[in-house]
Structure formats: structure tokens, C-alpha cells
Amino acid sequence: MTPAATAPSSRDLPHPAREEIRLEGVLHALSDPMRLRIVRDLAADSDELFSCSYFDLPVTKSTTTHHFRVLRESGVIRQTYRGTAKMNGLRRDDLDDLFPGLLDALLAAADRQSARLGTG
Amino acid sequence: MTPAATAPSSRDLPHPAREEIRLEGVLHALSDPMRLRIVRDLAADSDELFSCSYFDLPVTKSTTTHHFRVLRESGVIRQTYRGTAKMNGLRRDDLDDLFPGLLDALLAAADRQSARLGTG
């Protein structure tokens, strides 16, 4: 009965409402190198959704799951199931509404640091 | 032999050099509510220096010392002794040079959240 090719499955995941997103939580989520890297990758193609397995992180799958959950529960990303895959996208709309300019400043800062350190 | 009234004493404190400041460290430092509050207070009067005891935090002095050290070691604040007092100031110059616009975006986000939640 799947209505369309890209429809989310019945399973759904708990996300904080926009008003529940806390700055401290966002900063904490982004203070981990692995999670910052994920967010930068997501931001590189802001209109696309990426499955968890798209990211080739130097940690096990368990740990990857953990990081994606932290990002979701802090309100940084949105996750939806599509079949067996779990698609991830930045919550840019909500973050820009709550904290205008913050996400861009953070991403620019991360880019700048990467360029300076030659790490990406 | 104190050369002038506002001269720092002989004791000095280890600060990271500008190039050593890491974005992840800054975000981690600011992800603690107590430290975010300190930084917001410091930013309110950016040209002034404040002693540690100026901040009336709901924690003991030991804990306050700990938070100020985290802020200093992450490169967010600069600390200098002046007599028995330890003066604190934002490292706005260094942060603005490394991550242009980031500090302002963070402070604006914090202000916005405070206004929204009625917490300051």
C-alpha cells in the first residue's frame, strides 16, 4: 500500500518540537568531532537526504546510531525511515527560525577551521 | 614594585594561543548553562573586566573556579590576576579572527532563547 516511492514507513521517531530545541543542546551536539562532521556533510547538500550508512565514519555502527540519535534528540537533524534505510536531513528551517544566522556561522567556522588545519 | 595600579601580578595563567583554539572546544565550553551565562554576562560589557566573584552563580566557589578554567583553556576568555582578584574578559579579538561572526551569532542565539523562555 506504499503510496509513493519516497514515502516514510509507519515507524516514526521522536523529535523535539521546534520550541523545545535548546541552544545548549545544539552546542553540545556539535561539540563532538564526529557529529560536527556529520552535520557538515549534511549541510553540503542541504536539499538531499542521506542514509546513515552513507557516512563512512571511523566508528562502529552502534556508535554511529548513538551519534545520530544525539543529533536528532537535540533538534539538529530530522530522521525518517524509508524502507530499511533511515534518511537524515538538517532541520535548517527550525534552526534558522529559532537562531537566525547561527547555523551558517557554525558551518562557516567549521569550514574555516578545516581549511586552516588542512583537515578536510 | 607594582608598576601601576592595574598591573597584573607575577602569577600568570596558561592560555591557548590563538591558533590552538578549537571550535569543538569552544562549543563544548558554551554548552554548559553556567558557562554560557558567564559568557553572556561578560559580553554585556565587552570592554570591562570582571572578577570571578562578580558573578553570583548558584554553585560553590570550587565549581566556579572549575568553570572559569574550562572557559580559559578552551580559549573563550582571558584571565589575569590583579592583586587577589582574577579578572576575566572575553577573547573577542581572537575569536572574531578565527571564526568571524560566530561569537555574535552565539550571543544573539542565547539572547533570543532567553527572551523566548523568559529566563533572563
Next chain:
DNA sequence: GCCGTACTACGATGCCTATCGTACGAGTCG
């Protein structure tokens, strides 16, 4: 129905950290 893939749940482990209390050092003022 069966298998493979994608992700999760749970338990363990070791480290980090926010907090406290107490004891101490550095400076200032009488």
C-alpha cells in the same frame, strides 16, 4: 517463507565532568 541489509537495543567499559568540601597559597589592609 527465507535471507540479506539497515539499523536498534542492551550491557559493559573506561573516561570525562559537574559538583561539593576542606585545606591551602597569594595579596591587601590594619
Next chain:
DNA sequence: CGACTCGTACGATAGGCATCGTAGTACGGC
């Protein structure tokens, strides 16, 4: 010198968290 203030150092404690491995669930295809 002696007392007082400001902040530090150290130890303890409790909770959080990044990581792993293994076992399990959900979904899609054969």
C-alpha cells in the same frame, strides 16, 4: 605580624557519555 578576602588544589562522588560487541527487529527481494 595577623586577620581577612579571593581564588586554587586535591580528593571524593555521582552521573554522563563515547565506544564497543552481540543479539535482535524491521523491511525488501527472491
